Amino acid sequence: MINREPTCVGTVKHVLGSTVTVALDPEMAGISPIFRGEVVSVGQIGSIVRIPQGxxxxxxxxxxxxxxxxxTSLKPSSATTVGERWLQVQLVGQIDRTSGAFRRGVACYPGLDDPVHFATTDQLLPLxxxxxxxxxxxxxxxxxxxxxxxxxxARLVVRHAAIVGSTGSGKTSCVSSLLQGFVSGGWSxxxxxxxxxxxxxxxxxGDSARV
Known part of the structure; x- marks a missing residue:
């Protein structure tokens, strides 16, 4: 790869709307590199990446x-080569580098061979x-x-919300955590x-409720 920045993990090889396919750098050892003493998740579902665009x-x-x-090949192409290891990424929004503000949706799309980076903790604070x-x-x-x-x-309590999941996935624990947060968070x-x-x-x- 031409781009050798330590946060770079691959390049864009396929763009279909908000779906981007990334070929991972073949020289990257493993899928969880260590950056500044912290293990960074790259090749896992839910990992977050950033693609600089101006x-x-x-x-x-x-x-x-x-x-x-x-x-097999990726839609809509009949024969798409994306490299030995690859990721498919769903674009969710963009961060303005000037203001640091995050907004949902994107106003532009990446080009072929654009570098793709893992996102550091500091870079994800706006999200x-x-x-x-x-x-x-x-x-x-x-x-x-x-x-x-x-x-x-405020948005949670004035809108409809649902917590769903299979048996044993932690729905009750999640709701309990939310209720405990309201009790201990100062919303008297x-x-x-x-x-x-x-x-x-x-x-x-426990003592926070009456039955």
């Missing part, structure tokens, strides 16, 4: 990984603001454990009613 960085989430000889008096912390980002994930509390005026036919939440909420 004054903005396009941000994408890895949705598919593969090895060329193990898969994942820290918990504060407005935001409720719910956990950490699996692809970058140094980042906390928070929800806008919040009143929450839980319909709990199986008695799952009484233990989790």
């Amino acid at each position: 004054l903005v960085d396009l941000i994408g989430s890895v949705s598919l990984v593969g090895i060329a000889e193990l898969v 994942f603001p820290a918990a504060d008096e407005r935001r409720l912390r719910i956990g950490r980002l699996a692809a970058a454990e140094g980042l906390t994930v928070s929800l806008d509390a 005026s919040s009143n929450i009613i839980v319909v709990d036919p199986h008695g799952e939440y009484s233990r989790a909420l």
Whole structure:
């Protein structure tokens, strides 16, 4: 590869709308390089990459990984060569380098052979603001454990929301964490009613609730 920046992991080889296929650098050892003493997730579902485009960085989430000889061609081409190891990335938004602001959706698309970089914790802060008096912390980002994930509390309570998953995936734990966050986060005026036919939440909420 021509681009030898330490954060560069590959190049763009295929663009179809918001779906971008990236050929990984064949010289990159493994899929979890170490950068500034931190293991960076690259070749895993949910990993986050950035594609510089002038004054903005396009941000994408890895949705598919593969090895060329193990898969068929990628749509809409009949014969697409993407390299020995590749990623498929879904563009989710862009960060303005001047203001540092993140916005959903993209105003431009990458070109062929554009370099693709893994995103560092500092670069992802505009996407994942820290918990504060407005935001409720719910956990950490699996692809970058140094980042906390928070929800806008006002938007959460005034809109419809659903937490879904298979049996044992952690739905009750997630809801309990949200309720505990409201109780301990300083929202003293919040009143929450839980319909709990199986008695799952009484233990989790302890002294914070009445049954």
